[in-house]
Amino acid sequence: MWKKSHKEIVRLSIRKLGLKRNEFTATLLRYIDEPDRIRRRRKRQRYLPHHAGRQQDIIEYILSARIKFLNGDLKSAGRSLAWALHLIHDHCIEKNRHDELERKIAKINMNKEYRNVQINPLKFERFTDLKTYIYHNVAPKENPEDSILAALNHTVSVICSVVSEKRDPPEDILRKYEECLKLFYAERRKLRRLGLLNFTLSNFAFLFITSIISTLMKADYFSLLMFLGFFIEPIIVLVSFGRENKYEKPLRELENEIAWHSGKYPPK
Ligand SMILES: [Zn+2]
Numbered sequence: 196m197w198k199k200s201h202k203e204i205v206r207l208s209i210r211k212l213g214l215k216r217n218e219f220t221a222t223l224l225r226y227i228d229e230p231d232r233i234r235r236r237r238k239r240q241r242y243l244p245h246h247a248g249r250q251q252d253i254i255e256y257i258l259s260a261r262i263k264f265l266n267g268d269l270k271s272a273g274r275s276l277a278w279a280l281h282l283i284h285d286h287c288i289e290k291n292r293h294d295e296l297e298r299k300i301a302k303i304n305m306n307k308e309y310r311n312v313q314i315n316p317l318k319f320e321r322f323t324d325l326k327t328y329i330y331h332n333v334a335p336k337e338n339p340e341d342s343i344l345a346a347l348n349h350t351v352s353v354i355c356s357v358v359s360e361k362r363d364p365p366e367d368i369l370r371k372y373e374e375c376l377k378l379f380y381a382e383r384r385k386l387r388r389l390g391l392l393n394f395t396l397s398n399f400a401f402l403f404i405t406s407i408i409s410t411l412m413k414a415d416y417f418s419l420l421m422f423l424g425f426f427i428e429p430i431i432v433l434v435s436f437g438r439e440n441k442y443e444k445p446l447r448e449l450e451n452e453i454a455w456h457s458g459k460y461p462p463k
Pocket residue numbers: 196230231245281285
């Protein structure tokens with residue numbers, strides 16, 4: 196979308212939500228076209244797509260905006276949210292015809308046409324609800340009116356969720372987090388034990404095989420050991436200790452969920 200269109204959608208959304216003008220809304224409006232500015236300035240990032248496939252980034256920008264907002268950092272919050280909303284707006288436009296649609300959208304007087312359109316903001320209480328929404332509802336539309344309406348709906352809902360009151364994280368989430376944390380540490384201990392065992396056994400095998408090779412090649416054992424060890428040892432370390440903890444990802448998701456409510460990551 197054009198800068199003008201991004202701005203109009205955000206301005207309308209702020210008005211529909213009845214938000215007071217402050218540092219947050221001002222930063223949001225100032226940075227709404229930053230993704231395009233950067234794209235133009237840095238040639239290498241020019242083709243980083245704005246129009247599709249950036250759902251994960253959108254979600255991360257929104258979470259970051261929410262956490263900053265709850266911690267009183269209104270400027271950074273506005274800027275993160277600007278990035279999220281910019282990408283959301285662009286995702287509402289059919290990629291293959293986006294030049295044509297953008298031009299048509301820019302010609303529409305949004306303030307006049309959409310001022311009285313009824314928008315019901317969805318407030319995403321849970322971070323998982325927000326994620327589901329972004330993945331399933333933010334989708335390209337075929338004509339300018341539908342694009343604007345979709346962008347407006349998403350914008351109102353996302354802003355409304357980001358600025359909603361700080362609250363205690365739900366009990367069930369905290370309980371799940373405690374459980375997951377226990378599993379995570381147990382798994383980590385297990386992986387360390389296993390890693391140490393693998394490391395020891397692999398090194399014995401390495402010493403043994405090297406001694407056979409040195410005998411066969413009639414080479415000096417220690418020189419060969421140093422030489423081969425230089426290549427083999429990093430691999431042994433990587434294979435022994437590089438295994439991922441399977442509870443890491445669920446734990447991070449629960450941490451994000453908690454931060455979405457309270458603005459703080461739980462202490463480990
Ligand atoms: Zn863009």
